[in-house]
Structure formats: C-alpha cells, structure tokens
Amino acid sequence: MSEPNASSETRAGGGLRRRRRRPRRAAVTGDGFEGRGALHRHLRLVAVQLRLRVLAALEYRTGFWSGGVLSLVWSIAGTVPLVVALEHRADIAGWTPWALCMLVGCHMIITGLFGALVQPSLYAAMDDIRTGALDYLLLRPVDALVSCLVADFEPWCLVEAVAGVGLLIVGMVGSGVHPSLPQLLTMALVLGCGVMALYALAVLALSLAFAALELQNLAYLMEAMLDFARWPISVFRGPLRALFTFVVPFAIMTSYPPMALLGRLDASAAVGALVTAVVLAGLARATWQRALRGYTSASS
Amino acid sequence: MGEVPAIRLDRLGKRFRVSQREPGLRAALRALFVRTHVEIDAVCELSFEVPQGQRVGLLGPNGAGKTTTLKMLAGLLHPTSGRAQVLGHEPARRSHELLRSIALVMGQKRQLSWDLPALDTYELNRVVFDVERSVHQLRLTELVELLELGEVVRKPVRTLSLGERMKCELVAALLHGPRVLFLDEPTIGMDVAMQLALRDFVREHNRRTGATVVLTSHYMEDVAALCERILVIDGGRLRFDGSIEALVRRTRPLRRVSVRADALPTDDELRALGQVVEREPPRMALDVAPERVPEAVARLLALPGSHDLAVADAPLEEVMRELFAMRAPEDEAGAEPSSRGSDA
Known part of the structure; x- marks a missing residue:
C-alpha cells in the first residue's frame, strides 16, 4: 500500500518497442487510447475480461450445458432455409448451391460473433447505462468503449461461428474454387470490414441508449435484421440493395467474402466496402464520444 | 512552487434537465407525446480547495449535491459551468494518468463480478491499471490483512454479507494505490461494528499512504470520527467549510x-x-x-x-438539522430560486 504507484506504461509498451513511437497528444480530449503500450494493455483487458466471463458462465452448470446444446441446434437450424430454398430452385439470383453454402457459412460466422461477443456486451452495457453501473467502467484508465464492448461474452455462440467456417470450406471445396492469395486477402479484408461494420452498428445503438435508456429492443432488432444477410445481395433490388450495401451493410458481411473467393468481386467493390466500414466506424466513434459527455450516472 | 492541491473547484456547477409528469395512466400516456422538462441546479458555483493528504467530509441532506460533486471530481459527469481540478488534471477529460491516481467507492453500487470471487476482479483491475504482479500481490496481502478478510476474497461475491462485500470493494478500489480516494456512503446499511472497522481502516490507510480522502455519509459519526475538515453542501451550494468544532460553535x-x-x-x-x-x-x-x-x-x-x-457540544445530528433548517442568505434575498437537485 505504501509503495509508489505502479505506473508502468513503459513496461507494458515493452513488446511494442520496435514500432515507431507516435507523438503523444498534448491534451487528451476525452476518452481514448493514451500513451505507449495502450494497445497492449487493451488487448490484455480483452483477454482477461473474456476469461472472467467464461469463468462466470462456468459457475452455473445447467445454464452452461444448455447453452451448448442450444448453440448446436441453432447452428444446424441456420442451414435449413438454404436447404429448403434449394429443394425448389437450382440457384438463387445467380448463386449456385455451393456458392450459397459459402454465403451461409459467412452468415453463420457473423451471427456467431454477434451472439458471442456483440449482443451480450450490448445488453450488459445498456443495462449498465440505465442503472448507473457504467460508473465503474468509466473509472478504468482504458478506453471506455473497449470496456463496454467486452462487458459480456457467450462462449457457446462461437460454436456457430466455427460451424460457419466449416461450411465456408465445404462450399469452397464443393465449388471447386482454388482462390489465389490476392483473392484470399480480399476475402479477409471484406469479412473484416463486415465485422467492423457490425460493431459500428452496435456502438451506434449503444450510444442511443444514453439518451433513451430502454433500448434493448434495438439489439433484438439487429439480431432479427441479420436474417436478411443470409441471402445474396443480388436478391435485393433498388433502395433495399443500397440500404444493405452502404447503410446496414449486410452485403459486405456475407455476400462479398464468397464473391471475393469466387473471383466475382471487383476492386471498386472491395474499396467501397472498406470506405463504408471506416465511415460507419468513424460515425459510431463520434456518436459514442458525444453520448458519453451526456452520461448522467443514474442513482447514487 | 507549492504542492499541487489534491482538489480545486472554481465556481463549479452542474445542471440536469429532467422530465416531469403527474402521476397516473393519463399523464403517462400524455407524456409519450408531450413531455415537460425542468432544469435543476444540482451543484451551484461550488468553490473550495483540498490539500493533498487531507480527510474531508461532505455533509448535506438528500439531494444536496454531494454525490454529483464526487462524480464530477471522478470524471463521470461533465460540469455545466466552472472548473474542477484533481491533482492538476481536469477530471472531465478522463486522462488515464488521473484515472490511475483516483478511486471511487460507492456504497450502493458494486464493481465486483457478482458470480466470481473478488480475487478474479482484482486480477482484472491489475491488468487494467497496469500494476506489476509483485506490487499487486504485496498490496493485496496487506489490504486483506488490514481488513481481516482472510478467505472471504476466494468466495463468490454473491455469497458475501454486505459488510464483507464492501470491504472487498474497498480492496478493489485501493489495489492500484490511488492518491485520492472518493468514498460515497461507504458504510450505508452496515451494522455498528462494521462501520467502526471501516472507519479505522480508512483512517489507517490515510495515515500510511498519505492519500487524500473525500467522504460523504449520512452517518454523522463517520464524518466526525474520520474527517478533520467538513464541507456542508445544501441546495448545491457550499454552506460551511471548517472543522466540526467550528461548525458546532457557529450553528449552536x-x-x-x-x-x-x-x-x-x-x-x-x-x-x-x-x-x-x-x-x-x-x-x-x-x-x-x-x-x-x-x-x-x-x-x-x-x-x-x-x-x-x-x-x-450539542449532538451533531441536532446541529445539522438546525443548519439545514436555516435558509441561506442568498435564498432569503431571492437572488436565486432554491433549486435542490437529486444526487444523480
């Protein structure tokens, strides 16, 4: 207790010494990464927080195992709409069954990540805002948004994401595609953009919760809307296609990755995906910071 | 150049905009479409300075603005006017350097994970506050010993009594070695023995580490026993600043x-x-x-x-009752309408 404060940013930054040092901002305007080693500390925060949530899930045996069973059922159920549709048609909007298999795989990756990481944290953080429990998250010397986005975790939902990876590989094998390295990199880029866009939408919903405290329904709405992402973007026409490409970019999340692997995604679409994701992320960050300034910290 | 004060407030103010409606279904339905808002000054032009190492008590009735003041000092709320500085930093900017130097314990909220032993949350805090493992272990051993927690830190928090939980919360708040400690009603709901134990601990912690302590409590005994200086806040305004003896002499x-x-x-x-x-x-x-x-x-x-x-001297409770019953001169003059806000 009597020792000096362990302000060990330099220690934490040890692993990043080879990187070029960025000049420290003269004034820190609000919440955000600060100083050397911040990235390392945040990554460790994510790891420890996820570990804690797994430990908390293990405290309740029945809940833990039932979560596992439900996840398996959910993974299988995710493929049913595809199977049913293909029983009646040879292809859907130009997508062959194996190409659709890849798309459904990407959809399951996205919904698995959403169910495991995004949705539980969204619920927990919204509840924290409503009850004032967010106070303790804001008192941590880390980016409050990162704290909120790892507030909770449903490990079993990752089963769906893993099943999605399997389905994506099955689809690739079935299609007989042998993607080149640029195609693989493009696929990883657009899938990453899709995840970034998903998080950005979640942050926008979370930011709204500061003003309108009871907004858990928005998280349900996001989950329901993700169902649109199980169909190729070419199914949609006109305004719906624009909506699902640029505003709620399901196309980037699920259609673009298999298109990249199949060699059907041109460079302009990939750049468009990147721009859309970056713009959404920037908008989400700005909205979050503005919302945080209006936090009223319910109750004493 | 002198030492930077732990806390410096300069005409600090916080105004909340809150919705209001009459009770009943009809009013609730109307409020769905048309909502009336009022602005409440929870804190008005508050100015004071606290040197490092001092133990200060914030006293005031419910809704006086004590908790709002603490939350502004901890960077949770942004002031609407005036200026606050804690250890030379502006709290609203939430610089990581400041957040590493302060801690806030709230008697009615918890930071410990409900389903896990307190030790797990301590490990999370170690990572978040970037405390070296050996330093962390040393502090933990010392705090557990001082607070006589023993094996309590290994039990799931949901199984602990209120007093045990609050002691564990204190440990969580102190493990990073804060230089300023904000305590908001830390003894609320506790029995007398536990209140005494917590008071002794806070006094000892202040003596050993020289940390500044700012305390709010509804229990006058807490403040009388712990704080060498008290600040009385009522209606968001500072009504008194001095020792308890001076307050008693002035009021009664x-x-x-x-x-x-x-x-x-x-x-x-x-x-x-x-x-x-x-x-x-x-x-x-x-x-x-x-x-x-x-x-x-x-x-x-x-x-x-x-x-x-x-x-x-007259009992402190009586003195406080009398003090709060007296109207502030500016209220009497009608310079500003009485605008007591909620603590939240």
Missing part, C-alpha cells in the same frame, strides 16, 4: 450542561444561566452560553445529591 454556540440531582431547581430559577431543554427527574439539561458555563457548573454542583455532571 451554546454548550449543553446536564446533571443528576436529588432536587432539581425550577426553569425560572435557572433562566439567568440558560435555557432548560430537558427535564426528566432526577436528570436535567440546559443550554448555556460558553462564557457562563463555569457559573452554571458551580450552581449545578451545589445542588443536593448532585452527580454525573457533564458539559458537551
């Missing part, structure tokens, strides 16, 4: 002299000495001006069968 300058005797004099016989405030034979008590205390003591000691004579 009369001393209370009590005695037991076989025969008690009448009120009229004592009128020249002071005012009788209690008479339950064989005991009586009267409030006496300080300069007349020797005379009153001599008179009461001379009573037949006189014993148990005591001279004391």
Whole structure:
C-alpha cells in the first residue's frame, strides 16, 4: 500500500518497442487510447475480461450445458432455409448451391460473433447505462468503449461461428474454387470490414441508449435484421440493395467474402466496402464520444 | 512552487434537465407525446480547495449535491459551468494518468463480478491499471490483512454479507494505490461494528499512504470520527467549510450542561444561566452560553445529591438539522430560486 504507484506504461509498451513511437497528444480530449503500450494493455483487458466471463458462465452448470446444446441446434437450424430454398430452385439470383453454402457459412460466422461477443456486451452495457453501473467502467484508465464492448461474452455462440467456417470450406471445396492469395486477402479484408461494420452498428445503438435508456429492443432488432444477410445481395433490388450495401451493410458481411473467393468481386467493390466500414466506424466513434459527455450516472 | 492541491473547484456547477409528469395512466400516456422538462441546479458555483493528504467530509441532506460533486471530481459527469481540478488534471477529460491516481467507492453500487470471487476482479483491475504482479500481490496481502478478510476474497461475491462485500470493494478500489480516494456512503446499511472497522481502516490507510480522502455519509459519526475538515453542501451550494468544532460553535454556540440531582431547581430559577431543554427527574439539561458555563457548573454542583455532571457540544445530528433548517442568505434575498437537485 505504501509503495509508489505502479505506473508502468513503459513496461507494458515493452513488446511494442520496435514500432515507431507516435507523438503523444498534448491534451487528451476525452476518452481514448493514451500513451505507449495502450494497445497492449487493451488487448490484455480483452483477454482477461473474456476469461472472467467464461469463468462466470462456468459457475452455473445447467445454464452452461444448455447453452451448448442450444448453440448446436441453432447452428444446424441456420442451414435449413438454404436447404429448403434449394429443394425448389437450382440457384438463387445467380448463386449456385455451393456458392450459397459459402454465403451461409459467412452468415453463420457473423451471427456467431454477434451472439458471442456483440449482443451480450450490448445488453450488459445498456443495462449498465440505465442503472448507473457504467460508473465503474468509466473509472478504468482504458478506453471506455473497449470496456463496454467486452462487458459480456457467450462462449457457446462461437460454436456457430466455427460451424460457419466449416461450411465456408465445404462450399469452397464443393465449388471447386482454388482462390489465389490476392483473392484470399480480399476475402479477409471484406469479412473484416463486415465485422467492423457490425460493431459500428452496435456502438451506434449503444450510444442511443444514453439518451433513451430502454433500448434493448434495438439489439433484438439487429439480431432479427441479420436474417436478411443470409441471402445474396443480388436478391435485393433498388433502395433495399443500397440500404444493405452502404447503410446496414449486410452485403459486405456475407455476400462479398464468397464473391471475393469466387473471383466475382471487383476492386471498386472491395474499396467501397472498406470506405463504408471506416465511415460507419468513424460515425459510431463520434456518436459514442458525444453520448458519453451526456452520461448522467443514474442513482447514487 | 507549492504542492499541487489534491482538489480545486472554481465556481463549479452542474445542471440536469429532467422530465416531469403527474402521476397516473393519463399523464403517462400524455407524456409519450408531450413531455415537460425542468432544469435543476444540482451543484451551484461550488468553490473550495483540498490539500493533498487531507480527510474531508461532505455533509448535506438528500439531494444536496454531494454525490454529483464526487462524480464530477471522478470524471463521470461533465460540469455545466466552472472548473474542477484533481491533482492538476481536469477530471472531465478522463486522462488515464488521473484515472490511475483516483478511486471511487460507492456504497450502493458494486464493481465486483457478482458470480466470481473478488480475487478474479482484482486480477482484472491489475491488468487494467497496469500494476506489476509483485506490487499487486504485496498490496493485496496487506489490504486483506488490514481488513481481516482472510478467505472471504476466494468466495463468490454473491455469497458475501454486505459488510464483507464492501470491504472487498474497498480492496478493489485501493489495489492500484490511488492518491485520492472518493468514498460515497461507504458504510450505508452496515451494522455498528462494521462501520467502526471501516472507519479505522480508512483512517489507517490515510495515515500510511498519505492519500487524500473525500467522504460523504449520512452517518454523522463517520464524518466526525474520520474527517478533520467538513464541507456542508445544501441546495448545491457550499454552506460551511471548517472543522466540526467550528461548525458546532457557529450553528449552536451554546454548550449543553446536564446533571443528576436529588432536587432539581425550577426553569425560572435557572433562566439567568440558560435555557432548560430537558427535564426528566432526577436528570436535567440546559443550554448555556460558553462564557457562563463555569457559573452554571458551580450552581449545578451545589445542588443536593448532585452527580454525573457533564458539559458537551450539542449532538451533531441536532446541529445539522438546525443548519439545514436555516435558509441561506442568498435564498432569503431571492437572488436565486432554491433549486435542490437529486444526487444523480
């Protein structure tokens, strides 16, 4: 207790010494990464927080195992709409069954990540805002948004994401595609953009919760809307296609990755995906910071 | 150049905009479409300075603005006017350097994970606050020993009593070695023994580490026992700044002299000495001006069968009640309407 404060940013930054040092901002305007080693500390925060949530899930045996069973059922159920549709048609909007298999795989990756990481944290953080429990998250010397986005975790939902990876590989094998390295990199880029866009939408919903405290329904709405992402973007026409490409970019999340692997995604679409994701992320960050300034910290 | 004060407030203010409606279904339905808002000044032009290492108590009735002030000092709320500085930093900017130097413990909220042992949350805090493992372990051992927690930190938090949980919360708040400690009603709901243990701990922590302590509590004994200086806030404004003794002298300058005797004099016989405030034979008590205390003591000691004579300040609870009942001069002058806000 009597020792000096362990302000060990330099220690934490040890692993990043080879990187070029960025000049420290003269004034820190609000919440955000600060100083050397911040990235390392945040990554460790994510790891420890996820570990804690797994430990908390293990405290309740029945809940833990039932979560596992439900996840398996959910993974299988995710493929049913595809199977049913293909029983009646040879292809859907130009997508062959194996190409659709890849798309459904990407959809399951996205919904698995959403169910495991995004949705539980969204619920927990919204509840924290409503009850004032967010106070303790804001008192941590880390980016409050990162704290909120790892507030909770449903490990079993990752089963769906893993099943999605399997389905994506099955689809690739079935299609007989042998993607080149640029195609693989493009696929990883657009899938990453899709995840970034998903998080950005979640942050926008979370930011709204500061003003309108009871907004858990928005998280349900996001989950329901993700169902649109199980169909190729070419199914949609006109305004719906624009909506699902640029505003709620399901196309980037699920259609673009298999298109990249199949060699059907041109460079302009990939750049468009990147721009859309970056713009959404920037908008989400700005909205979050503005919302945080209006936090009223319910109750004493 | 002198030492940077732990806390410096300069005309700090916080205004909340809150919705209001009448009770009942009709009003609730109307409020769905048209909502009335009022602006409430929870804190008004608050100015004071706290040097490092001092123990300060914030006193005030419910809704006085104590918690709002603490939350602004901790960077949770943004002030609407004025300026706050904690260890030279502006709290609203939430710089990581400041957040590493402060801690806030709230008696009615918890940071410990409900389903896990407190040790797991401590490990999370170690990572978040970037405390070296050996330093963390040293502090943990010392705190667990001081608070007599033993194996309690290994049990799931949901199984702990309120007192045990609050002790564990204190450990969580202190593991990173904060230089300023904000305590908001830390003893609320606790039994007397646990309150005493927490008070002893906070005093000892302050002595050992030199950390500044700012405390709010509804229990006057907490503040009287812990704080060398008190700040009384009412209606968001500072009403008093000084020692408890000075507050008592200012608000209730009369001393209370009590005695037991076989025969008690009448009120009229004592009128020249002071005012009788209690008479339950064989005991009586009267409030006496300080300069007349020797005379009153001599008179009461001379009573037949006189014993148990005591001279004391008025009870703190009574002093506070009287202080809050007095209207602030600016309120009386009507310079600003009374605008007491909620603590949240």
